[in-house]
Amino acid sequence: MSLRLLGISLLTLVLVASAIGVVHSRHQHRLAFAELSRLERVRDELNIDFDRLQIEIATLADIARIEQQAMRQLDMRFPEAADVVVVKP
Structure with missing residues (x-):
């Protein structure tokens, strides 16, 4: 009887x-999933910022805009044909 009680106690x-162990494993899984979800949200926000910055760079680098800024802010103009001097080597 004592051996049987010992076996049941051991199995219990x-x-x-x-x-x-199962509860601990599931808890770790939930924590990891929550962290993954948080990191995916951060990734998505960074992708949105990156796309916005790419559009802003494209806008700022537009040739027509640069030309317009040069004329307005720096008072730059294309030279007249008479002002162009060709230097030959």
Whole structure:
């Protein structure tokens, strides 16, 4: 009888340890999933910022805009034909 009680006690202990292991594993999985979701949101926000910055760079680098800024802010103009001097080597 004592051997049978020892076997049942051992199996119960193994069962409880296994259940605790499963609970711990599921908890770790939930924590990791929450972190993954947070990082995916951060990634999506960064992608939106990156796309916005690419559009802004394209706008700022537009040749017509640069030409317009040069004329307005720096008072630059295309030279007249008479002002062009060709230097030959």
